[in-house]
Amino acid sequence: xxxxxxQLVRPEILAIKAYHVAEAAGMVKLDAMExxxxxxxxxxxxxxxxxxxxxxxxxxxxxxxxxxxxxxxxMNVPAGMELLxxxxxxxxxxIVTMAxxxxxxxxMYPDPTFVMYKMNAVLxxxxxxxxxxxxxxxxxxxxxxxxVREHNPALVFIAYPNNPTGALxxxxxxxxxxxxxxxxxxxxxxxxxxxxxxxxxRLGEFPxxxxxxxxxxxxxxxxxxxxxxxxxxxxxxFNKVRQAYNVSVLTQAAAEFxxxxxxxxxxxxxxxxxxxxxxxxxxxGLAGVTVFPSEANFYLARVPDAVKCFEALxxxxxxxxxxxGAHPALENCLRITVGTPEENRILLxxxxxxx
Numbered sequence: 001x002x003x004x005x006x007q008l009v010r011p012e013i014l015a016i017k018a019y020h021v022a023e024a025a026g027m028v029k030l031d032a033m034e035x036x037x038x039x040x041x042x043x044x045x046x047x048x049x050x051x052x053x054x055x056x057x058x059x060x061x062x063x064x065x066x067x068x069x070x071x072x073x074x075m076n077v078p079a080g081m082e083l084l085x086x087x088x089x090x091x092x093x094x095i096v097t098m099a100x101x102x103x104x105x106x107x108m109y110p111d112p113t114f115v116m117y118k119m120n121a122v123l124x125x126x127x128x129x130x131x132x133x134x135x136x137x138x139x140x141x142x143x144x145x146x147x148v149r150e151h152n153p154a155l156v157f158i159a160y161p162n163n164p165t166g167a168l169x170x171x172x173x174x175x176x177x178x179x180x181x182x183x184x185x186x187x188x189x190x191x192x193x194x195x196x197x198x199x200x201x202r203l204g205e206f207p208x209x210x211x212x213x214x215x216x217x218x219x220x221x222x223x224x225x226x227x228x229x230x231x232x233x234x235x236x237x238f239n240k241v242r243q244a245y246n247v248s249v250l251t252q253a254a255a256e257f258x259x260x261x262x263x264x265x266x267x268x269x270x271x272x273x274x275x276x277x278x279x280x281x282x283x284x285g286l287a288g289v290t291v292f293p294s295e296a297n298f299y300l301a302r303v304p305d306a307v308k309c310f311e312a313l314x315x316x317x318x319x320x321x322x323x324x325g326a327h328p329a330l331e332n333c334l335r336i337t338v339g340t341p342e343e344n345r346i347l348l349x350x351x352x353x354x355x
Contacts, residue, residue, distance in 0.1 A: 027319040035219035082235040089214040089226035108153040112327040137165040166294025191296035306332040312354035
């Protein structure tokens with residue numbers, strides 16, 4: 001008799017849940033840190049012409065050479081460093097983790113943080129070790145360095161700023177952790193366009209540093225493109241793990257076109273940063289709501305009853321992310337993406353009713 005999944009699937013896989021993405025059709029979608037603005041109509045029309053000429057009958061250039069060159073120039077990647085492209089940063093997290101997953105190897109990260117660090121460590125057979133942040137979600141550097149010395153991690157992930165808390169860790173403390181670590185340190189700068197802080201220019205300073213980014217938060221979540229910058233010897237090994245043709249012809253063509261008009265997306269990011277201050281003021285004014293500092297395009301807010309509030313918002317057509325139950329430090333916390341002025345107005349009105 002054929003065996004069941006319970007008999008054949010690895011026990012650590014059976015023990016975890018798949019990454020959940022909520023149904024968002026018809027909702028005011030403020031759950032996924034997306035840029036709420038579309039490209040201008042004239043730019044969309046021009047992009048359509050570019051994509052129409054893409055040779056989708058052919059496999060893509062396997063390493064995205066032209067796109068890597070454009071990214072290196074536009075994102076100020078230091079000379080001597082190389083880039084690796086991924087199907088979103090999730091793909092890159094998986095690539096790096098798999099490359100370093102020797103038997104018994106440890107993957108370390110501040111906790112709470114982006115769930116995919118731990119999930120990929122488990123999937124690759126690494127031992128995940130989370131180091132608790134302080135109550136205000138700042139980095140407990142002494143505890144982290146102590147954990148590094150105890151566990152000797154092969155891989156450290158630090159989100160800069162952190163997700164889902166929005167905290168931007170102190171740069172000197174991050175550098176201290178990089179220096180204390182013998183393994184690879186991946187600095188995930190997914191929200192760099194909002195924080196406007198980066199370690200990209202410091203890649204030459206740290207032999208074990210990798211800077212990873214995505215264009216998703218910049219306004220291109222739908223094309224699925226991530227990139228990492230590191231010394232050539234690291235990129236050479238990570239590239240062996242990358243699936244062939246992992247970045248499609250259409251993604252490369254779209255990204256190459258839009259990188260030539262990056263000022264449009266940067267202007268949208270500036271609008272989001274301005275609206276973020278307005279949203280914070282509105283959230284802080286709600287009774288019983290604690291809003292944590294954020295350098296990303298979202299806020300983590302603690303409410304009296306996150307489950308009740310989440311469901312009440314959903315019933316009003318507003319989708320946020322409920323983190324209650326995900327981690328003890330996130331009790332009764334909701335993560336709210338900064339939307340357009342109108343979306344934020346709808347959210348605040350719905351929050352008043354929900355509370």
